[in-house]
Amino acid sequence: MTAPNPSAIAQQSAVTVIVDEGKCIADKGCRICVDVCPTDILVIDLGNGKVRMAYDECWYCLPCQHDCPTQAIRVEIPYLLR
Amino acid sequence: METRHIDVDILVIGGGTAGPLAAIKAKQKAPQLKVLLLDKANVKRAGAIAEGMDSVNNAIIPGHATPEQYVKEITVANDGIVNQAAINAYAVRSHDMIRELDGWGVKFEKDETGDYAVKKVHHLGAYVLPMPEGYDIKKHVFKQIRKAGVEVSNRLVTTRLLVGEDGPSQRIAGAMALDSRSGGFVVIRAKAVVLCTGAAGRLGLPSSGYLFGTYENPTNAGDGYSMAYHAGAELSGLECFQINPLIKDYNGPACAYVTGPFGGYTVNAKGERFIKSDYWSGQMMLEFWRELEGGNGPVFLKLDHLAEETVTKIENVLHVTERPTRGLFHEGRGVDYRRDLVEMHISEIGLCGGHSASGVWVDEHARTTVPGLYAAGDLCNVAHNYMLGAFVFGKIAGEDAVDFIAGKDFAAFDAGEVEAERERVFAPLLRAEGLPPTQVEYKLRRMVNDYLQPPKVTAKMEIGRKRFAEIREDIGRLKANNPHELMRAIEVQAILDCAEMAAAASLYRTESRWGLYHYRTDHEERNDRDWFVFVEVRKGADGRPECFKRPVPPYLYPIADDERDAYDRLRVTAPLAA
Missing domain, CATH: 3.90.700.10 (Succinate dehydrogenase/fumarate reductase flavoprotein, catalytic domain)
Known part of the structure; x- marks a missing residue:
């Protein structure tokens, strides 16, 4: 499905949804944060099975942090707003 | 890309505030009906109140305020351009809705006697009811969605409505959606559709420059405004921006x-x-x-x-x-x-019925001008309706939709329309290369700031329209690499529709009104003789926004001359001690 777009380059942004991989249980099937994120920016990393932020589209609204059963997530205010 | 087909009696689009109530109330009134509630996010945490709400801004509770008082205050606060029947439809149901939510477990502040602890924040009356423990409101509402037997579908981005033939006239036939996870296409046939997609919250660019640092929940990109427009519905007050x-x-x-x-x-x-x-x-x-x-x-x-x-x-x-x-x-x-x-x-500018008065035109039954299509919540133009108004108008829409569909089958629609929409939706994914949707969105919203942000100036807005037309050319070059980016590409197109409609309506009303919301420095005076009317936008025969006037319906509660300008006297004349 994913085809690279030869006419664009990737932009870098600081990750502001910080996942504690030691606590994250996504590799055991948990999808709670991925499900509740309104902008759908959290994905499962195919390498380690843990959650990571994939798009710089965070509303810093906190359902991911509040609903995480293992308190593995800490949301920071996006750098541009700090 | 496979196409999935779904048939329902009533389709509710948007699982935030108004949508859940529309679905619950339709199902409670007619349990035999198939009612589907869909959201582009997840209904559990969707919409403007995903993390709760800290107060009811417009509680009309006996002993503190009356519907008449409230309707008059909102009339004055909105410079007279209101449909009092619609505001009154909310006002007379306000207290019952609070009691119903209270019964569901939602916490409102009460005094030592158990009475609701209403506070005065408005200029004239007392309507603010604090919710210091309002953080879990969505959880209480979600339990009711489950209890009522409403079907829920998440991560579906509705892209266009379907309108069908009904004898000589037209009525709603359903909607089409993109599954933003799988990239699938969904065609939903419905006998009635309730649009509850929230404000157009990604219209202006926040001064931080961060696309998603918006006042509104950024999932509310203006999809509903765009869909209603393309379905032929009338939109109202789009020049009365939301600025907070x-x-x-x-x-x-x-x-x-x-x-x-x-x-x-x-x-x-x-x-x-x-x-x-x-x-x-x-x-x-x-x-x-x-x-x-x-x-x-x-x-x-x-x-x-x-x-x-x-x-x-x-x-x-x-x-x-x-x-x-x-x-x-x-x-x-x-x-x-x-x-x-x-x-x-x-804030950046936005379109919002709930905080301002810019939305899809609805009457006191939440009916739009397209038969069978309803709008409720921030998307509809019922002025200053806020969260509680969204709950109430959702309820009104859901219950009225049950009556509307009685004895009706699905309206027939043109299969070519579905194919054309499939092509439009998936074009950015199929293109080999092109413009990233986020970059097109950034430029579009920066132009909205530069040319539409009040004070509004005619020549600037005209340049803005040219810039928007150029960006419309760029839509044909959008490139998405996956279904998530495709969702953003679809949203950019809705934002562009909103920008063009907001510019058209703002240029059409050649006066100033609503304070900063429509402050035109080259038409600085309010002109009640020519402009004591709603400005409406609909899709013209040429496919471009067409503006026209709609008279303000006769008031249920007349406003006396000494009352009408109360909101023009907000400035403190002599400095008060801090």
Whole structure:
């Protein structure tokens, strides 16, 4: 499905949804944060099975942090707003 | 890309505030019906109240306020351009809705006698009901969705409505959607559709430059405005922008409705109060903007005079519910309400019925001008309706839709329309290369700021329309690499529709009205002789926005001459002691 777009380059942004991989249980099937994120920016990393932020589209609204059963997530205010 | 087909009796689009109530109430009234509630996010945490709400801004509770008082206040606050029947339809159901939500477990503040603890924030009446424990409102509503047997589908981005033939006339036939996870296409046939997709919250660009640092939940990109427009519905008041006073950079509410009753208020850089009421109106925003841009600026929220226990109480609301990262933001800046003023700013522009009056035209039954299509919540043009108005209009829409579909089958629609939409939706994915949707969105929204942000100037808005037309050419070059980016590409197109409609409506109304919301420096006076009307937008025969006037319906509650200008007298004339 994913085809690279030869006419664009990737932009870098600081990750502001910080996942504690030691606590994250996504590799055991948990999808709670991925499900509740309104902008759908959290994905499962195919390498380690843990959650990571994939798009710089965070509303810093906190359902991911509040609903995480293992308190593995800490949301920071996006750098541009700090 | 496979196409999935779904048939339902009533389709509710948007699982935030109005949508759940529409679905629950339709199902309660007619349990045999198939009612589908869909959302582009997840209904559990969808919409403007995903993290709860800190107060009801418009509670009409016997002993504190009457429907007549409320309808008159909103009429005056909105410079007379209201459909009082629609506002009254909310007002007379306000108390019952609070009691129903209370019964579901939603917590509202009560005094020692068990009466609702209503506070005065508006200029004239008392309608604010604090919700210090309002953070879990969505959970209580979601339980009712389950209990009622409503079907729920998440991560479906509705892209266009389907309108079908019904004899000589037309009526709603369904909707089409993109599954933003799988990339699948969904065609839903429905006998009635309730649109509850929220505000157009990604219209202007926040001054931070962060695309998703919006006042509104950024999932509310204006999809519903665009869909209603393409379905042939009438939109109303799109020149009456939403602009709010917010915490600078954080871009969330401070929030005066919470802090006001505790003694907090807005001051200028001299520490002086300059507005009598912190209730959000266009007139208040004009005074706020003048102070911000004038020699006494910037503007701050002042809480440093309050007692320690009062500040703690405020923190326990503001840092816990609605936008709970407020505390984290202040901590990062080293701001403590006990000793520091909170720097304020004004938001980017948006379209919103719930906070302003810009939305899809509906009557007192939540009916749009397309038979079988309803709109409720921030998307509809019922002025200043807020969260509780969204719940009530959702209920009205859901119940009316049950009556509408009685004896009706699905309306027949053109299969070619579905194929054309499939092509439009998937084009950015199939293209080999092109423009990233986020970059096109950034430029579009920056142009919205440069050319549409009040004060509005005719020549600037005309240039803005040219820039929007150029960006419309760029739509054919959007490139998405996956279904998520495809969702953003679809949203950019909705934002562009909103920008063009907002420009058309703003240019059409050649006067100034609603304070800052429609402040035209080259038409500085309010002109009731020619413009005491709604300005409506619909899709013209040439496929471009077409504007026309709709008369203001006769008032249910007449406004006396000495009442009508109350909101024009918001500025403090002699400085009050801070």
